[in-house]
Every structure is written in structure tokens, then in C-alpha cells.
Amino acid sequence: MTSADVRAAQEVLAGAGVVRRTPLEECEPLRGPVGGPVLFKCENLQHAGSFKLRGAYLRLVRLSPEERARGVVAASAGNHAQGVALAARAVGTHATVFMPVGASLPKVAATREYGATVELVGATIEDAMAAATAFARDRGAVYVHPFDHPDVVAGQGTVGLEILEQCPAVRTVVVPTGGGGLVAGVAAVLRAERPDVRLVGVQAAGAAAVRVSLAAGRPVTLDGMRTMADGIAVGRPGDLTFAHIAAQVDEVRTVSEEQLSQALLFSLERAKMVVEPAGAAALAAVLAEPETFEAPVVVVLSGGNIDPLLLLRVIEHGMGAAGRYLEITVRFADRPGMLAGLLGALAKQRANVLDIAHVRHDAALRVGEVEVSLTVETDGPDHSHRTVNALRAAGYSVE
Structure with a gap:
């Protein structure tokens, strides 16, 4: 995966009109603690509510007519599901999406509204992925991996290109990290075009598969996960994404559930942004140790698809933690x-x-x-x- 691949992806996405160029908004309350400008890359305002549409659309638009005729299948806790469903509608194919039984009800409903068939199975994203791969094998549908595919990574990497175009002076980019598709795509761009920019991935402490894998020197599967940040609750990074992370990401940090709660509360109260727990992970890291990030800092708010009931509980939890x-x-x-x-x-x-x-x-x-x-x-x-x-x-x- 190279910067040229990401630039080619950007041309495809720009020409299609399906994916929007999300805004970069300065967060004035963080300027003092960080010592300079902090800007939010607002992927929470992307169509379907997250960056996932970028990679999903690129993957589907590059399918052959024969592949589109067979339909596509995906597994997701919610954001990839919505991205695939919306992309499938845009390119004229049908999507079947397997989601964990405990998936957010609003995410399930939105995926169905975009036209996908939703099947609830298992307790984790790994269970859903196993069911989706079996469906692809038995029905001939094209499996759309949530992160470990070159087209998906290239699509997500367009976030990095937009950051460089919108903030040429950027010194640090902070990215929520689950399976690694987003941070790997951004890394491919930064290392090729701005190697002076520091790239920090952020995981939930209760689902830190990348951190464990980096320590082991290879992708490792976690025994279990416990976090409210379902969007980055991935038990094992992909082989492709891990290779990029290990070679090109400067640091991977973790944040606690309390820090995620406080970040959500901060985003609502001070930044006027609605984000989901996974989408707030990068912000949580900056709030926890603002003095360790060189400004200008760009914080990626990766998604805004939060269940209102969870939002209520998180606000209460965040106020308690604060x-x-x-x-x-x-x-x-x-x-x-x-x-x-x-x-x-x-x-x-x-x-x-x-x-x-x-x-x-x-x-x-x-x-x-x-x-x-x-x-x-x-x-x-x-x-x-x-x-x-x-x-x-x-x-x-x-x-």
C-alpha cells in the first residue's frame, strides 16, 4: 500500500460524489493545554456517520459486474455495516451484513434502512466475521473485510490526504485504532509525503490488540475484550494493517473507559460534536496528556453513530469521572x-x-x-x- 494508491482512491471517491470531504474544525478549548492549535477531522459528519464509507465504497466500486451480480457480504459492529450498505446501494448491488447480537440497535436499524439484509449472530465481531466468510463461501458473495484489504485501506487513507490539504502545518495526527485500516491508510500517506509528522494510534485499553501485537512482533488474538468503544473493539489486527502500523506508526497509546467517557462529555460540552466512544478515542488521548502532543494537532473523530441510551449513560459516567x-x-x-x-x-x-x-x-x-x-x-x-x-x-x- 503506497501513497500513490491512496491518491488514486481519492480520485475515484471525488468523482463519484458518494463520499464527502469532511471539515477540519479547530477546538479552541484545547489550544491552551496543548500549547497550540488542535483541530478535529470530523469523520463523524461523513455520510453514514463514519470514515468507513470511504473504504467500503472504493472496494465495491472496483468489483467486476459479475462480482456485483453475486452480491457482497460483510461483518461489523455497526459502522462498517452502514458503510457497506450505503456503498452497495450506490453501486447497484445487494449487501448482507452479519452483526453481533448485542450490536447497537440504531446501527442495526440504519444498516437495514440503507438496504442491506442484516443477520444477527454471535457475541463478538469475530463471530460475525466467521459467519460472513462462511456465507461468502456458500453463496458466492464477495466478502468485504472491514479493514484488511488494500482497497479498504486506500479508501480510509484519503482521510490522511485531506488532513494534509486542509492543514499543511500539521505536526501530529492522532487516530482511533481498532483493526488498523484507518491508521494504516493515514500512515501510508504521511510516511511518503510528510515523514516529519508524528502519527499516534489510540486504542481502548480493554481491546488493545495492536499494542499486544506490537509487543509480540506479530498479529496476536486477544483472549477477550471489554470496552464501550465497539467501533474499535477488534480482537486481532489484520496482517496488512499490522505491517503498516509496525513500520510506519510512531506510537500506539491506550485510553481507559473513564477517559473515553470524559472525552465524549468534552466533545459535547466544549466542541459541540456528537461522537461515539470509538470516535472519541483520539480525543481522549489528547485530553489525558495534552502536553505530549506537538501542535498543530489533528485529532480524527472517526464516527458519530452513538446509541442515545448509551450516550445518556456515558454522559453520567463522564460527569462522575470528571x-x-x-x-x-x-x-x-x-x-x-x-x-x-x-x-x-x-x-x-x-x-x-x-x-x-x-x-x-x-x-x-x-x-x-x-x-x-x-x-x-x-x-x-x-x-x-x-x-x-x-x-x-x-x-x-x-x-
Whole structure:
């Protein structure tokens, strides 16, 4: 895979009008912590909601008429599924997509709306891939691998070309990494055309197959994975993609679930961007250690297909991880007005009460004593600390 292959892919995609050139948006709140401009490559705004359409369309548009007539089959947790479904509709073939049973319901629904037949099978993407390859063998359909194919990698690499065109001064590019198609494609471009640019891949700590494989010197299959970032939850990198990563990517980092949650919250609150957990992985790495990235930094937001229910849980988790939920237990004498006084003290500190439990009958309480457990929303750790100190100064016993 070369930069020339990616440039050829860019010509195909530009001429078709199916894939959009996504914007590069500066994130002003990160300028200070990083020490220079930080820009988001907004693949969350791509058609079908992720960069996956690039590689899927290039793969399908290069099929022969005979191959298109047999149809295509793919396996995906969601984004590749939607990319293949939309690409299949664009080139006039039918797609069958195998997805894990626990795949996001909105992603399943969107894949069907784009015209694909969806089959739910197994618990992991590996299970879905096994079913898809068996279907291809039995039915003669063309298997469209989610990352380990030259056309797919070349299509994803067009993200890298657009970054160089939109930000010629870029010094660091940070890319979410699962099976490696996106980071491998971007690497092929940068190493050939801008070897001075540092390329950092980012994985979820609970699905860090690339990191393990780099340590072993070969593609390794994980025993298991645990992450909310389903878009990069891949148990083994591809042979093609791993070769590019090992030779051309400067560093691969990992981020925790807490860091992913905080990145999602940051993207919503400060950047006004809706992204899925996998799409926020690169941002999570920058937020975790902003001083280690040389500016200008381009952060790829790889996808925005998030289940609203997951978004709700992630926001709550992210606020907790950011120290914006304070859980306290207060004991005081059971006298009229004491609860009102406690709530008044919290209001004076501008702490918003989210939940409250008032207990009178408990063996651990002394006679005439009550216990109140509260969850309050604050602006962060400093505000929480000030609130607790204010309650104690007012005479409340606070845990």
C-alpha cells in the first residue's frame, strides 16, 4: 500500500460524489493545554456517520459486474455495516451484513434502512466475521473485510490526504485504532509525503490488540475484550494493517473507559460534536496528556453513530469521572427544619441536588438521629471540596 494508491482512491471517491470531504474544525478549548492549535477531522459528519464509507465504497466500486451480480457480504459492529450498505446501494448491488447480537440497535436499524439484509449472530465481531466468510463461501458473495484489504485501506487513507490539504502545518495526527485500516491508510500517506509528522494510534485499553501485537512482533488474538468503544473493539489486527502500523506508526497509546467517557462529555460540552466512544478515542488521548502532543494537532473523530441510551449513560459516567457528581451522607438531629437547613446550605454553594434518601429507622443510627444521603451536581472537584467544607463549617457531619 503506497501513497500513490491512496491518491488514486481519492480520485475515484471525488468523482463519484458518494463520499464527502469532511471539515477540519479547530477546538479552541484545547489550544491552551496543548500549547497550540488542535483541530478535529470530523469523520463523524461523513455520510453514514463514519470514515468507513470511504473504504467500503472504493472496494465495491472496483468489483467486476459479475462480482456485483453475486452480491457482497460483510461483518461489523455497526459502522462498517452502514458503510457497506450505503456503498452497495450506490453501486447497484445487494449487501448482507452479519452483526453481533448485542450490536447497537440504531446501527442495526440504519444498516437495514440503507438496504442491506442484516443477520444477527454471535457475541463478538469475530463471530460475525466467521459467519460472513462462511456465507461468502456458500453463496458466492464477495466478502468485504472491514479493514484488511488494500482497497479498504486506500479508501480510509484519503482521510490522511485531506488532513494534509486542509492543514499543511500539521505536526501530529492522532487516530482511533481498532483493526488498523484507518491508521494504516493515514500512515501510508504521511510516511511518503510528510515523514516529519508524528502519527499516534489510540486504542481502548480493554481491546488493545495492536499494542499486544506490537509487543509480540506479530498479529496476536486477544483472549477477550471489554470496552464501550465497539467501533474499535477488534480482537486481532489484520496482517496488512499490522505491517503498516509496525513500520510506519510512531506510537500506539491506550485510553481507559473513564477517559473515553470524559472525552465524549468534552466533545459535547466544549466542541459541540456528537461522537461515539470509538470516535472519541483520539480525543481522549489528547485530553489525558495534552502536553505530549506537538501542535498543530489533528485529532480524527472517526464516527458519530452513538446509541442515545448509551450516550445518556456515558454522559453520567463522564460527569462522575470528571468529579462533577458528589455523593455525601449527612447525619443530624431529627428536628423540624434540619433538612431544609441542609438543602439551604447546598443551595448557597450552588450545588444542584439530583437525588436524596432520608432514613430515620436504621440500627446504626442513634435515637433521635436521621441520615440523609444525597447525590449533588457540582462544577468539578474544587467545587465539591468547597461544598463539603461549607457543610462541615455549618456543623454537619459529612461523609
